[in-house]
Amino acid sequence: MNRRIIIFTGKGGVGKSSVAAAHAIKSASQGKNTLLVSTDMAHNLGDIFEQKLGREICNIRPNLDLYEIDPQYVMENDFEDIMKYLGSLLSQKDVIGLEDVGMLPGMEELFSLLRISQLYRSDVYDRIIVDCAPTGETLSLLKFPELLSWYMEKLFPIGKVGVRMLAPVSRHLFKIEMPNKDAMNDIEKMFVKLMELEELLKDRDVTSIRIVTTPEKMVVEETKRNYMYMNLYDFNVDGLYINRILPRDIGNEFFDEWLNIQQKYIIEITETFTALPIYRIPWYEEELKGEDNISRIVRDVLTDDHIFDAAIINDRERFEQTDEGYDLRVSIPGADKKDIDLYQASTDIVIKTGNFKRNIPLPNILRDHVVSGAGYENGVLKISFVKGDN
Ligand SMILES: Nc1ncnc2c1ncn2[C@@H]1O[C@H](COP(=O)(O)OP(=O)(O)OP(=O)(O)O)[C@@H](O)[C@H]1O
Ligand SMILES: [Mg+2]
Numbered sequence: 001m002n003r004r005i006i007i008f009t010g011k012g013g014v015g016k017s018s019v020a021a022a023h024a025i026k027s028a029s030q031g032k033n034t035l036l037v038s039t040d041m042a043h044n045l046g047d048i049f050e051q052k053l054g055r056e057i058c059n060i061r062p063n064l065d066l067y068e069i070d071p072q073y074v075m076e077n078d079f080e081d082i083m084k085y086l087g088s089l090l091s092q093k094d095v096i097g098l099e100d101v102g103m104l105p106g107m108e109e110l111f112s113l114l115r116i117s118q119l120y121r122s123d124v125y126d127r128i129i130v131d132c133a134p135t136g137e138t139l140s141l142l143k144f145p146e147l148l149s150w151y152m153e154k155l156f157p158i159g160k161v162g163v164r165m166l167a168p169v170s171r172h173l174f175k176i177e178m179p180n181k182d183a184m185n186d187i188e189k190m191f192v193k194l195m196e197l198e199e200l201l202k203d204r205d206v207t208s209i210r211i212v213t214t215p216e217k218m219v220v221e222e223t224k225r226n227y228m229y230m231n232l233y234d235f236n237v238d239g240l241y242i243n244r245i246l247p248r249d250i251g252n253e254f255f256d257e258w259l260n261i262q263q264k265y266i267i268e269i270t271e272t273f274t275a276l277p278i279y280r281i282p283w284y285e286e287e288l289k290g291e292d293n294i295s296r297i298v299r300d301v302l303t304d305d306h307i308f309d310a311a312i313i314n315d316r317e318r319f320e321q322t323d324e325g326y327d328l329r330v331s332i333p334g335a336d337k338k339d340i341d342l343y344q345a346s347t348d349i350v351i352k353t354g355n356f357k358r359n360i361p362l363p364n365i366l367r368d369h370v371v372s373g374a375g376y377e378n379g380v381l382k383i384s385f386v387k388g389d390n
Contacts (some may be wrong), residue, residue, distance in 0.1 A: 004130045006276045010212035011222045012134035015243035018288045020131035028064035032126035035065045039112040040133040043068035071108035076261035117197045211237040215265035224334030238311035240276045244283040275313050325386040333379035
């Protein structure tokens with residue numbers, strides 16, 4: 001059985017922390033060594049479990065550890081070497097234009113993730129359950145390793161194996177001071193760590209993204225966008241939780257309209273996210289504070305013992321042979337047709353929507369093909385290829 005990382009994301013206040021905590025309780029009760037970690041700077045695991053938590057991992061009972069990550073502390077304590085190197089790189093202000101590592105956007109999220117990756121590799125935990133900050137931050141968090149490794153590649157174009165040999169020529173070539181040998185080792189280490197992190201987050205057998213939503217207009221809109229971007233970035237979203245569902249039999253007319261609205265959005269959600277397992281969580285009459293309350297979600301909703309398994313979602317992208325050539329179908333649920341941009345780079349097809357971009361490498365067989373048409377329908381982008389004449 002695979003060790004797993006399960007990341008909970010969603011709009012602010014929808015119930016991410018509660019749902020993540022419920023999973024942690026369930027996981028520990030299955031005898032799996034479980035870490036519940038929060039990357040949200042406004043931590044509340046301590047509140048939920050009514051425990052005082054410090055900056056280190058805290059064991060609250062057999063198989064269940066809680067951890068509220070303090071990125072600043074993690075940078076200084078767990079990644080001293082990387083910080084030293086980044087510090088020296090950033091001290092050459094004209095390279096990046098920032099004076100302090102902490103000023104790099106996304107740095108704190110990155111270190112939270114590096115720490116999670118480090119803990120995963122330490123082999124201690126069967127399951128790491130991650131409670132994230134609201135959607136926007138989570139997206140930039142997930143984007144960051146990609147961004148930074150891209151950056152590293154531009155800066156050191158020959159990749160990690162060649163980095164060491166670059167030192168003598170680099171000064172005039174790149175107009176930056178190459179760090180000394182020790183620091184070079186740090187670059188390599190950092191490169192390797194970023195690569196590993198990206199690999200880990202995109203490894204569908206290890207990392208799942210689970211989205212929490214509530215049946216109301218604004219939240220559903222954001223949930224669709226969130227899902228679309230996660231798909232574009234090729235993360236394995238393999239579960240959706242609809243939280244705060246009102247009971248049907250309240251017996252109070254005041255709630256009728258509200259029930260109808262919820263019903264409408266529940267239908268919309270189930271029609272949009274057809275590929276995903278969907279879990280429905282009732283609206284409880286009291287706040288979900290303390291383990292006893294959270295355990296209600298475990299009993300009412302998390303009844304499937306395989307809830308931690310990575311679900312295999314097949315309808316993301318596929319190539320199909322046609323009479324003229326090939327069709328590529330990419331699932332981009334909830335995108336706006338007018339907003340989709342498409343172009344073909346040498347070996348990739350590039351899809352852009354809004355500020356987001358996805359590269360899909362073309363299989364060898366399509367290298368001599370060109371795009372002959374495209375259409376977007378029911379959340380699926382279809383791109384047709386025919387053999388080019390050159
Ligand atoms: N199904 C539910 N029934 C009743 N109360 C709930 C339910 N789900 C969540 N709550 C309550 O709603 C509040 C917000 O929940 P929670 O902290 O889990 O959301 P969150 O998405 O993590 O929020 P944030 O974005 O601020 O981190 C909490 O007080 C929680 O107890
Ligand atoms: Mg929260």
